[in-house]
Amino acid sequence: MSDTAAIRYISHPHPVTGVTNSKLGVWCFLASEVMLFGGLFSAYIMLRTGVPDWPRGHEVLNVPLATLNTMILITSSVTMVMAWASLELKSLSKFRLHMALTVLLGLAFLVVKAFEYGHKFEHHHFPATSNFYATYFTLTGLHGLHVVGGIVVNTYFLLFGIKMWDKDPEQFTGRIEASGLYWHFVDLVWIFLFPVLYLL
């Protein structure tokens, strides 16, 4: 039916590079995200080492709540990879379960974050209050935006994108793997952000 060549290596890996297009694409994107958060961490280091007084995180921020959030995000990483594994095991119902859990855990993370922010605002601590708060709000805020992005994509796959499973199960599995890589990265950033902001 097609009168020209089609784009190759969408569902099956390239014989030399060994990866599909979407896998290579998402890793390139994550490399750029490393540089994005790198820029922010670099700013944090330069600002913190540039002043004599900078509060210790645990004096100012809610460590127990953030620890809970850390566990929430780590758990969501597990459910995310389980969602992909379910597709590898050809179980659509297990995929739905794990993906739904991932989305819910992501939302829970945001809810906890909202409590944290709200509490700070109530006590009149805003980004403008000090560079500690500026850094805290900006870094966690940008991370939070990334969480939102991941939730949107995962929800789309759960509700609408799932139709692709019937047409091309391998391409769909690849998409979930790609989405998973992004989600794990978001978790990875938090794994560093949490101790840096809250514990040091």
Added chain:
Amino acid sequence: MDDGTIDPMTHDYSHELPFWRKYIFSTDHKMIGIQYALTGLIFLLFGFGLMMLMRWQLAYPGQPLPGIGTWFSENVMPGGIMLPEFYNQLGAMHGTIMVFLGVVPLAVGGFGNFVLPLQIGAPDMAFPKLNMVSYWFLLTGGVIMFASFFVPGGAAQSGWTSYAPLSVIASSGQTWWLVGMTFLINSSLLGSVNFIVTTAQLRADGLSFNRLPFFVWAQFVTSFLLLLAFPPLMAAGILQLMDRVAHTSFFMPTGLVVSGQLLEGISGGGNAVLWQHLFWFLAHPEVYVLILPAMGIVAEVIACNTRKPLYGYKALVGSTIFLGFMSFIVWAHHMYLTGMGQNLSAFFQVTTMIISIPSIIILTTLILSLWGGAIRFTVPMLFALAFLPMFGIGGLTGLPLGLNAADIHLHDTYYVIGHFHYVVAPGTIFALFAGIYHWFPKATGRKMNDFLGRLHFWPSFVLMNCIFMPMLIQGLAGVSRRLYDPMQYAHAQPTQPLNVFISISAWCLALAQIPFIINFFWSLFAGKKVDQNPWEATTLEWTAPSPPPHGNFAQVPTVYRGPYEYSTPNAKKDFWPQSMKETN
């Protein structure tokens, strides 16, 4: 069908898309490439216009601009006399627009998108929908940048470099700049992912990396620069937005005094130099983003028009990769006058001197490629040839800037402006013109008019030098850049006649572009029709029809040899296409 033609009996006409899907929201790399190119050309013209206004003020300071001066509101040019604030807006936006909305969209978005998939024998980019989104992000950013002129206080006016703290306290146009840049950065980011994956994954059978046309290598390395260098600027942009909108003090030092008053309401404790580090971390690789695609184009045009292989392909590719890598670790040579410590300064001087080596190797291999060639002085070749000495001058004038001691005298003078314009204007932009004349037949099935092309080239070449050579002299005399009235300083005043000369040259350069504009549009409808390989070139794009259909090739081509098999001994013709199986 196997011979590449379409059988009307079996052709699936559901592939025929409605107008808005085919021309506006297209996912075809060729249409997207044309969209990028046209957008880039329009913004280049607009950016040029901004500079022409500035040149009036520089040539005839404080004089009303006749005629055109009345088109502008009393807010910016009362009585036709430019206000300093407006001059600063023109300056900041000229730089921003030329770099991010002119050159990059044309060089990378335009040429990269159109040519790269064709040169590697691919049906399209790896992610066509993402490609479309990239273009619309670019256009959105461009509209925001354009609109910023019309907000209260006008457009950004703190230089294209947006240094803090000035940019933080500037009027709302700066916020528009930051938002616009967000769209432009993300456009490039998504585009770079597409280019990298496409090049790695969708090469034709037999097209190994060392058989790739140098144009593809140039775009590939450029994409890594965009991928990894842009995000820190995004980070910086977010921090500056926070400083402006949420009143944080990322870049605001303690105790800042503005117009004699201590700035209240901020926490302080920030660092203005932090902005510079994050900005230049992107902006230095950015200049290699501006030059590498141009070198790629020049290489293709030279090989084709000398009828011989490029000299030193391996050196060319190796130097390009090394250049790309080094470009990430030279950035602070833009910051020698910020009170940088000696050791850090020494480090960046060393890396900067080292990075000149691959640039010289690239230029040398391109020049040596001419030796013994049967040179065809076609219009694209004229522009490609002119690129060589112009880039040479640009590169050489960079050397004193890269050395701390000399830079003390030259930093922020017109010498810098002369240096980088030599590289970008008669450098990159000439290469882009070469590319347009070279690939216009592929995109449209028609050649551009030869006479109009030469009428475009010669005055442009002469005038570019008339504009930028005197700037080098002004810089050596100590004339500062970004000044509404540089002649307020006695040491600068003897160079004022040069300002008049430069301005008149610039306005004449604008006139010299008219033949090009006429040629471009006239040739679309009435240019001489050509077949698929009017230049008798060897690379894969010339085996597809002119213009290529959606999907480009009937089946994935097979490549049998390197990209520049011209004048192979004992061959029948003086070129041996990459995908031609038979012995020539």
Added chain:
Amino acid sequence: MSSHSPEAVKKEVRVYIAVFGALAILTVLTVGVSYLKLPLALAIAVALFIAAVKGSLVAAFFMHLSTEKKIVWSILLLAAFFFIFLLLYPSWHSF
């Protein structure tokens, strides 16, 4: 990835659970250490070390980096090199 047999995937799932356990323990550990009120330099070193271990587990097992192809590794290593530069050099401004 479609070459994974059901047994291989089930084995991987057991690894995921084990990694989850390790991550949970390391999280408790890093929070616990913060209560020791160590001097700042030591606290930074310990916290970043634990975070690096956690991050490596996520990258190696959840993101399958341990079995990933060379092309992916090379792009990441390139990014890592520039990341280190970006992280450190601005703070050495006065050096």
